[in-house]
Each structure stands twice: as structure tokens, then as C-alpha cells.
Amino acid sequence: MKNGVWIASMVGFAFVLLAANIIYTASDNVMTGKVVGELEAPGVIHKISIRDYKYSVETLEISVGDTVAWANFDGVQHTVTSEDGEELNSALLKNREMYIHVFDKKGTYPYYCKPHPTMKGKIIVK
Numbered sequence: 001m002k003n004g005v006w007i008a009s010m011v012g013f014a015f016v017l018l019a020a021n022i023i024y025t026a027s028d029n030v031m032t033g034k035v036v037g038e039l040e041a042p043g044v045i046h047k048i049s050i051r052d053y054k055y056s057v058e059t060l061e062i063s064v065g066d067t068v069a070w071a072n073f074d075g076v077q078h079t080v081t082s083e084d085g086e087e088l089n090s091a092l093l094k095n096r097e098m099y100i101h102v103f104d105k106k107g108t109y110p111y112y113c114k115p116h117p118t119m120k121g122k123i124i125v126k
């Protein structure tokens with residue numbers, strides 16, 4: 001899966017993602033949602049919250065095949081956009097929307113937020 005998968009419909013506090021056979025729980029918010037698209041055989045799912053104009057984990061090391069899910073908890077819209085314009089390319093995420101990406105190749109993937117280019121993060125896939 002090259003492109004991200006959108007999840008909407010966040011409910012309550014703490015976030016839970018139901019995708020394929022996965023239940024993903026994290027943080028102090030709960031998200032339940034419907035996967036639009038396919039999420040195939042993901043490895044570990046890592047989550048990154050976007051709050052106060054920051055990605056909660058700035059540098060994250062993962063393994064090939066792992067999934068990263070970003071959820072926006074700010075009132076303003078943010079993106080997850082690769083610096084090279086390729087791997088990561090979310091739309092504007094509204095409050096409580098999520099962007100998901102499966103990394104299937106080793107590498108270092110720096111990204112930023114289009115509306116707020118000082119927001120930066122990096123995924124290192126080993």
C-alpha cells in the first residue's frame with residue numbers, strides 16, 4: 001500500500017483504530033473509524049499524535065512493513081508531507097482525522113507540515 005488510508009469518525013477520548021484485524025489503542029483519546037481502502041498485513045502499528053503544532057514523536061525508528069498512524073488533535077489543520085514530496089502525502093487533516101502509511105522500504109523519511117513548515121518529523125525504517 002503506497003498511499004495513506006483515511007480514517008474518520010473519532011469518538012470520545014483516547015484513540016482506537018479498527019483496521020483489518022487490528023485494534024489500536026493509544027493515548028488519552030479514543031478513535032473508532034472505518035478504513036477507507038486496504039490495510040494489508042501490517043506489522044507493528046506506531047502512532048504519532050499531532051498536538052500543539054508538534055508531532056508527538058519527532059524521530060521514530062521502525063521496521064520494514066510497520067505502519068505509522070498520525071492523528072491530529074489540534075483545532076487547526078495539519079499535514080504529513082514528505083520533504084521529497086513522495087512517500088508521505090496526506091491531505092489536510094482536520095481535528096480528529098488520521099493519516100496512515102505502511103512503510104515497505106528501508107530508508108529515512110523526513111516530513112513536515114505544509115501549512116506550518118517548521119513542524120518536522122522523521123521516520124527511519126530499518
Ligand SMILES: [Cu+2]
Pocket residue numbers: 053077078079113114115116119
Ligand atoms: Cu501544521
